[in-house]
Amino acid sequence: MRERSVIFFDIDGTLYDHEKKLPRSTKEAVFELKEKGHEVAIATGRAPFMFEDLRRELEIDTYVSYNGQYVVLQNEVIYTNPLNAAALEQLTKAALEREHPIVYMDHEDMRATVPPEHQYISDSISELRVGIFPTHDPLYHQDRDLYQSLLFCPEGEECFYEETFKDFDFIRWHPFSVDIIPRGGSKAIGIEKITERLGFSKSRQYAFGDGLNDIEMLTHIENSIAMGNAKEQVKAVAKYVTKPVDEEGILYGLRMVGLL
Structure with a gap:
């Protein structure tokens, strides 16, 4: 062989x-x-x-x-390699002010800061065709390790987050959605x-x-x-x-x- x-x-x-x-x-x-x-x-x-x-x-x-x-x-x-919890908390506050939903993800589940019927979430997640959608739990990021989160915003609006939150990298995968992962x-x-x-x-x-x-x-x-x-x-x-x-x-x- x-x-x-x-x-x-x-x-x-x-x-x-x-x-x-x-x-x-x-x-x-x-x-x-x-x-x-x-x-x-x-x-x-x-x-x-x-x-x-x-x-x-x-x-x-x-x-x-x-x-x-x-x-x-x-x-x-x-x-x-989990996300920095304190930095994610600050990012969450900024996203709420801008009416940008977030989905928190650990190794078992995903939960959204807003009801998952939000257009950006439904349009993005449905394209994956995985048959599952996040449920609503705005406190899911507290006291647990999260390995990725999703930020939902139109193209170009992630620039604010890239400039402000240096603990993370932001990777766009959909016109409405960006992966948030630990820097590097x-x-x-x-x-x-x-x-x-x-x-x-x-x-x-x-x-x-x-x-x-x-x-x-x-x-x-x-x-x-x-x-x-x-x-x-x-x-x-x-x-x-x-x-x-x-x-x-x-x-x-x-x-x-x-x-x-």
Whole structure:
């Protein structure tokens, strides 16, 4: 058997197509990787409870979630990086003054500062097609570790928060929604926690992604593959570019780099 590798896959626009469906060729490719003895993992901005079905379908128990803030290796939590609670409290006050909702997220649930029927929340979360929505609990951020939050505001209005709250990074993923993560946190850091434990050399590490939150990951990983549907900034930092997700991009990319 060839030397084992570890392969990290983003979800939306990478494993999932634009309809949030897993292409048959992608599923078959993942299982072929596993049959060859490779380690297959997920690296996503999603919460763990937002991709349980996918993990079960692909029989994957290693993942980087919340853009690197909650990391699990073979069903064991090995790294967490919660948001600064005091800074989040101040951000919450500023968001309330500007009528910008926030959704607080830990490893088990998500709760909103306003009723979830708010247009920005419903429009954003519904696009993920996870079948769950946050409930209303404006005090959910108190006395618990949160690994990511969502700020809901029109494009451009996050600039105030970026300039004011230096404990956080803000990553826009929807016209109405921005991820809030700890400053400097990234998928790359979460991936490093896994590869250090597993002992894979840089040359045996691979990653597939398409979004702005994949840039650090694809920069960090030696064998980085951008999807054909990726943003141009993402393609620019990747070593390889495969076909789009809905044109068997995962299968094509794995063959391109010699893993299948």
